[in-house]
Amino acid sequence: MTVQKVWSLFDRSQLYECYECSKCSGSCPVTLAGDFLGPRKILLKCLQHGSGRVIRDPLLWYCTTCQVCQDRCPQEINIPELLTGLRNKAAKIGNIPERVKFTVEKIAKTGRSVLGFKVERERKRYNLPPVVEISKEEISKILAETGFFKDLKIDH
Amino acid sequence: MPPKHRKIATTTPGKDPRIGVFVCHCGLNIGGTVDVDKVAEYAASLPGVVFSAANLYTCSQPGQEEIKKAIVEQGLNRVVVASCSPRLHEPTFRKACAEAGLNPYLFEMANIREHCSWVHLHDPEAATMKAMDLVGMAVARARLLEPQKEITVPVTKSALVIGGGVAGIQASLDLADSGFKVYLVERSASIGGHMAQIDKTFPTMDCSICILAPKMAEAGRHPNIELLTMSEVEHVDGYVGNFTVKVRKRPRFVSDECTACGDCTHDCPQIAPDEFNAGLSTRKAIYIPFAQAVPSTYVIDLDLCLNKEGIMACDKCLQACKARCIQFSQKEETLQLQVGTIIVATGVDVYDPTSLTEYGYRRFPNVITSLEFERLINAGGPSQGNLIRPYDQTVPKKVAFLQCIGSRSTRSNKYCSNICCMNTIKDSLLIKEHWPETEIKVFYIDIRAFGKGFEDLYRRSRREGVEFIRGIPGEIIEDPETRDLILIGENMLLGEWYKYQVDMVILSVGIEPRHDSRRLQQILNLSTGQDGFYLEAHPKLRPVDTASSGIFLAGCAEGPKDVKDSVTQASAAAARAGILMSRGEVTIEAITARVDPEICTGCGMCIKVCPYHSIYKDEETGVARVVEASCAGCGTCAAECQFGAIKMLHFSDEQIYAQIDSATDNEPEKKIVSFCCNWCSYAGADFAGVSRIQYPPSARIIRTMCSGRVSPGFVRYAFARGAGAVLVSGCHPADCHYINANMQTEKRIRRIHKEMRRNGLNPERLQLAWVSAAEGQRFASIMEKMADFLKRVSPEEIRKTKEVYRKYLGEEAAQ
Incomplete structure (x- = not known):
């Protein structure tokens, strides 16, 4: 797991535009809720220490990808994209919360992220037609191709 | 239509040229990349060159002395210096030449620094090759240079x-x-x-x-x-x-006899926000901008006044004015000045932070800008110098300043506005002076206290207890009850999150160019x-x-x-x-147009394209004539003339053809013959050099005063010589330094594009680009793109182009 690989998912030169105003961290709704590092610190750690330590941090998954950090960044740095890249890497080394893993497994198996029977029940109540059937094999195939099962160590 | 016949430069060298070439190391600026000695050696081998030398700094006193010495001892009648941009040192060397008795117009420069060594830092070999080409082109032009006489004009x-x-x-x-x-x-x-x-x-x-x-x-x-x-x-x-200047003077509607007593204002019924107080107070339709205004004369804002278009609906000010100075009859005037x-x-204008919605300016009454603060704290301002919250007019106990609003951001202005840091520090001290108990927090990114006495003021502010917190708040939330403001953000130096409640927020806004600066530009x-x-x-x-x-x-x-x-x-x-x-008095460069009455047919095309209306048709002889005093020397007339009857002094057809010849002598298919106008694109290429922006070494730049000088013949000739691509570049359409001469450029290029398409050639090989003096990056990326394109041009295509344009090579070459 070298640093190089994370940068391959993200345009690194963008990060050097950061001049540490901390408007992103000030805007981040998650920082008020817990010990989340905040976008600024994540970005700075990636630049100065490499992403090795950041992707081991379980709090990385607190980010809601609401994109307010990018919206307000004076340098228009695409921070959510960095977070997405980091989380892809984190998942590969097994740093992925059970809840998230449960959801992605659900997608792999059913093609949907939410429980099917609950949705059907609700739809029935509003007289909506049942959800269109999805080809699970197709989804499975795509996910297998992308290395999804191997990376997340999911049996299928 | 092709010209009947044009003389080709290589076959008509000037009168027995004795050229001296001086190649400059410029320390390591050139010498670090380009093999200067090799270039000097190459120069010595060129026809007409009788002296060639390499100097460490040609522009230095010893360097100039060497030029003067060589002129005298070697009997030089042309001098070429290969060093930096002519925009920088041409005057220096021209003067040196003149001091040695050589007409300054017999001097030529090859730009091997900005256009070569600085932009090809990592490819010394190609840079040296290019430098040799550039020197070759300069020498080719120098052979054909002619002495010119500058005219002097009086200065008003x-x-x-x-x-x-x-x-x-x-x-x-x-x-x-x-x-x-x-x-x-x-x-x-x-x-x-x-x-x-x-x-x-x-x-x-x-x-x-x-x-x-x-x-x-x-x-x-x-x-x-x-x-x-x-x-x-x-x-x-x-x-x-x-200069002849036209000034439009709007009417004031109050005569100079006004004693500024203010009786008129008292009676005026119309009210509007007062611009001088940043809208924090009101003024009347008849008003004086501020107490100390000069001229100390009242003025009527006709947009606000009830009397419109000569219809008198209200005469209160007229009644009130005892001096009888209100004159609704005043009209707009246009003055003509000679300067x-x-x-x-x-x-400048002041940045309007409304678009930064997270700070709620204009939504939250207690969020104000630094300019509004200045008016509030000023004794002559709307609150008589009392710092009050706009919402409830109470004196705030806790105040926050937010720095870099509208500065240093790709969302607003990218530059630092220079003044806001010190302005905030000064403002914090002003508050402390009047209300020492006030809690002041300054949220900053960097404090830039760079000037004389600035650091002292910053220290004073910290000693007074002003808190400086590194980390700009992400947003401001307003308490709907108290209208207090809550700032949320990260205190970077403590690594903590903050949530501060303050009574008032001052956005330290930046400054930006006037919204209508383009008009004057x-x-x-x-x-x-x-x-x-x-x-x-x-x-x-x-x-x-x-x-x-x-x-x-x-x-x-x-x-x-x-x-x-x-x-x-x-x-x-x-x-x-x-x-x-x-x-x-001032001397004007001798770059003007001259009509050869023998060749001129009096067709009048040049008269049509001259942006200065400096050409007229002599009724007696039936040929065109140029008024030299008002000719600015763009050369668009010479480019338009189909008969080659107009000669541009110092930028003659022969000289430019010679440059093209020299540029396309070796491996022309790998070269981009580039015509750059002196004011914008040549300067833009210089800027790319100064900024060390690297681009491929395929360009061979030929300087013209205006892109309008580039006659279609030059382009066709370059293609006939086998050039891979041709670039014509000039100022952006509205920025032409010769009024609108570059509009002619655009027309001509479009014509050649059509012609190329008709002949089955790829018109992409001729590019037209607008590059301003500040767009070094743009120039480099154009070069990058064109060099990339050049790789895809097949030898077959080059051969075909040469065939199509063969007839433009001139008589001798075509045989």
Whole structure:
């Protein structure tokens, strides 16, 4: 797991535009809720220490990808994209919360992220037609191709 | 239609040229990349070159002495220096030549620094090859150079100063004190500018209006200054020393006899927000901008007044005025002024933070800008100097300043506004002076206290207990009950999150170019930098000159600066203008058009394209004639003439053909023959060099005064010689330094594109690009793109092009 690989998912030169105003961290709704590092610190750690330590941090998954950090960044740095890249890497080394893993497994198996029977029940109540059937094999195939099962160590 | 026949340069060398070539190392600037000795050796082998040498610094005194010595000892009649941009040192070397008795127009420069060594740092071999080519081209042109005589024109001993802020006032006073007539044009009703609005100045904490008002008054009564308020420059004609300026003067509706008693205002029924107080108070339709206004005359805002279009609906002010100075009959006037020099001091606008919705300016009444703060804390302001919250008029106990609002951001202005840090520090001390108990927090990214006495003021502010917190709040939330403001963000230095409740927030807003600065830019043919401020001729050595001779910059129009720097620059601009005017005459470059009456058919095409209307048809002889005094030398007439009857002095067809020849001697398919106009694109290429932006070494730049000089023949000839691609570049359409000559360029290129398509050639091989003097990056990326394109041009295509354009090679070559 070298640093190089994370940068391959993200345009690194963008990060050097950061001049540490901390408007992103000030805007981040998650920082008020817990010990989340905040976008600024994540970005700075990636630049100065490499992403090795950041992707081991379980709090990385607190980010809601609401994109307010990018919206307000004076340098228009695409921070959510960095977070997405980091989380892809984190998942590969097994740093992925059970809840998230449960959801992605659900997608792999059913093609949907939410429980099917609950949705059907609700739809029935509003007289909506049942959800269109999805080809699970197709989804499975795509996910297998992308290395999804191997990376997340999911049996299928 | 092809020209009947044009002489080809290589076959007609000038009269027995004895050329001396001096190749400059420029320390390591050139020598570090280019093999200078090899270039000098190559130069020696070129026909006509009798002397060649490499120097460490050609521009140094010993370097110049060597040129002079060689001229005398070797009997040189042409000199070529291969070094930096002619835009930098051409005058230096021309002078050296003249001192040795050589006509300065027999000097030529090869730009192997900005256009070669600096932009090909990592490819010494290609850079050396290119430098050799560039020297070859310069020598080829030098062979055909002819001595020219410069004409001198008188300089009108009066100046126009545009903008009556502190910079404009200072420049006017300096010039007026030197004995020159000054027209000070100000568009609002009073001079004074932004400085009049500010309460105190940093770092000395002087009362701003107290130090400005005496200067304003002096400017108002100075016998040499004609103050034109409510006026705007409409049109400028002419050239250095002889500008004709049209000024539109809007009516004030109050005559000069006004005693400023204020009785009229008292009775006026119409009310509007007061601009001077940043909208925090009201004024009437008849008003005086502020107490110290100069001229001290009231003014009627006709948009607000009830009397419109000559219909009198209200006469309260007329009744109230005992001096009888209200004149609704006043009309707009257009004045025509003759001036020798122009100083642009138009100042800046203040950034409007409304678009930064997270800070709630205009939504939350207690969020104000630093300019509004200045008016609140000023004793003459709407609250008589009491700092109050706009919502409930109470004195705030906790105040927060937010820095870098509208500065240093790709979302607003990219540059640092220079003044906001110190302004906030000064403001914090002002609050502490009157209300020492106030808690003040300054949220910053970096504090830039760089000037004389600035650090002391910063220290004083910290000692007074002002808290400086690193980390800009992400957002401001308003408590709907109390209208207090909650700031949320990260205290970076503590690594903690903060949530502060304050009574009032002051957004420390930046400054930006005037919203309509583009208008004056077009009137005066100025350039702007990437940030939108007017561009100086040289950032270090000619900081107040512009690229247009006789026009100077002062104050914030050139870039953000504080009062002291504005005043310094204003005095500098006045001195520069004064030099021109006290000398009383100025020499104009001998680059003008000349018509050969033998060849001219009197078709009148040149008359149509001349942007200056300097060509007329001589009724007697039936041929065209050029008025040399008003010819600016763009050369668009010569490019238009189908018969080769117009000769551009110093940029003749022969000289340019010789350059193309030399550029395409070796491996022409790998070259981009590039025509760059002197003012924008050549300067843009220079800027790429100064910024060390790297691009492929395929360009061979030929300088013309204007892209309009590039005749279709040049392009066809370059293709006939087998050039891989041709680039014609000039100023952006509205920025042409010769009014609109580059419009002709566009037309001509379109014509050749059509012609190429008709002949089954890829028109992409001829590119037209607009590059301004500030767009080095753009120039480099165009080169990058074209070099990339060049790789895909097949030898077959080159062969075909050569065949199509074969007839343009001239008689001898075609045989």
